[in-house]
Amino acid sequence: MVGHKVNYYVFTDQPANVPQIPLQEGRQVVVLEVRNYKRWQDISMHRMETISNFSQQRFLREVHYLVCLDVDMKFSDHVGVEILAPLFGTLHPGFYRGDRQSFTYERRPLSQAYIPRDEGDFYYAGGFFGGSVPEVYRLTMACHQAMMADQANGIEAVWHDESHLNRYLLYHKPSKVLSPEYLWDEHMLRRPPLLRKLRYVAVPKNHAEIRNR
Numbered sequence: 001m002v003g004h005k006v007n008y009y010v011f012t013d014q015p016a017n018v019p020q021i022p023l024q025e026g027r028q029v030v031v032l033e034v035r036n037y038k039r040w041q042d043i044s045m046h047r048m049e050t051i052s053n054f055s056q057q058r059f060l061r062e063v064h065y066l067v068c069l070d071v072d073m074k075f076s077d078h079v080g081v082e083i084l085a086p087l088f089g090t091l092h093p094g095f096y097r098g099d100r101q102s103f104t105y106e107r108r109p110l111s112q113a114y115i116p117r118d119e120g121d122f123y124y125a126g127g128f129f130g131g132s133v134p135e136v137y138r139l140t141m142a143c144h145q146a147m148m149a150d151q152a153n154g155i156e157a158v159w160h161d162e163s164h165l166n167r168y169l170l171y172h173k174p175s176k177v178l179s180p181e182y183l184w185d186e187h188m189l190r191r192p193p194l195l196r197k198l199r200y201v202a203v204p205k206n207h208a209e210i211r212n213r
């Protein structure tokens with residue numbers, strides 16, 4: 001986002017371990033402490049709560065747009081203001097060629113993330129969405145409340161926050177849908193020639209080691 005002001009809000013339970021990185025003018029890292037959870041699924045899901053809380057507390061005053069990203073990724077090509085829109089999502093790299101039958105939406109009607117078999121436009125990735133702060137506030141608030149309702153009913157959506165994001169974006173259509181160039185995993189998927197650039201890519205990690213501590 002060259003030429004624009006950018007705040008990088010980093011959520012962590014270990015603020016002291018966030019390295020200091022020299023940045024260009026107009027950029028700053030803001031480290032925001034969040035609580036820890038035992039299960040990685042809870043850490044991932046509670047990002048919705050964290051984003052909605054901080055939106056109200058400060059993001060609404062501090063920025064125009066929010067881009068909500070997984071942390072285990074790196075920028076590997078240009079990502080600029082072309083992504084911005086009132087509400088945007090990104091096609092999940094594993095499903096952009098599939099039809100809706102193949103999407104791994106939540107299929108149990110008991111869950112607030114339920115999507116019937118004959119509905120659905122796209123399968124969106126949990127790791128790259130955003131929009132204006134008020135829109136992201138509404139989205140994250142709705143997803144968090146839906147996840148709390150699921151918890152009260154003893155159910156957890158198959159892909160956690162991603163399932164709830166998909167349900168929200170089905171009934172609140174995003175004004176922009178980004179290509180999987182904006183979220184790719186080179187270790188899981190071979191890059192098709194039609195994708196000339198990979199802009200934000202997963203960093204390899206040992207899931208078993210990280211997730212089962």
Ligand SMILES: CC(=O)N[C@H]1[C@@H](OP(=O)(O)OP(=O)(O)OC[C@H]2O[C@@H](n3ccc(=O)[nH]c3=O)[C@H](O)[C@@H]2O)O[C@H](CO)[C@H](O)[C@@H]1O
Pocket residue numbers: 040043044069070071072125126127128159160161162163183
């Ligand atoms: C690339 C992509 O679309 N990722 C989605 C996919 O997760 P992934 O399989 O990419 O899961 P993940 O291990 O990256 O966890 C999701 C995110 O939660 C955060 N985290 C998780 C564990 C931890 O110990 N500490 C921590 O900070 C971190 O930002 C991480 O990137 O499915 C998840 C739900 O199942 C989320 O919807 C992710 O957004």
Ligand SMILES: [Mn+2]
Pocket residue numbers: 070071072127
């Ligand atoms: Mn990830």
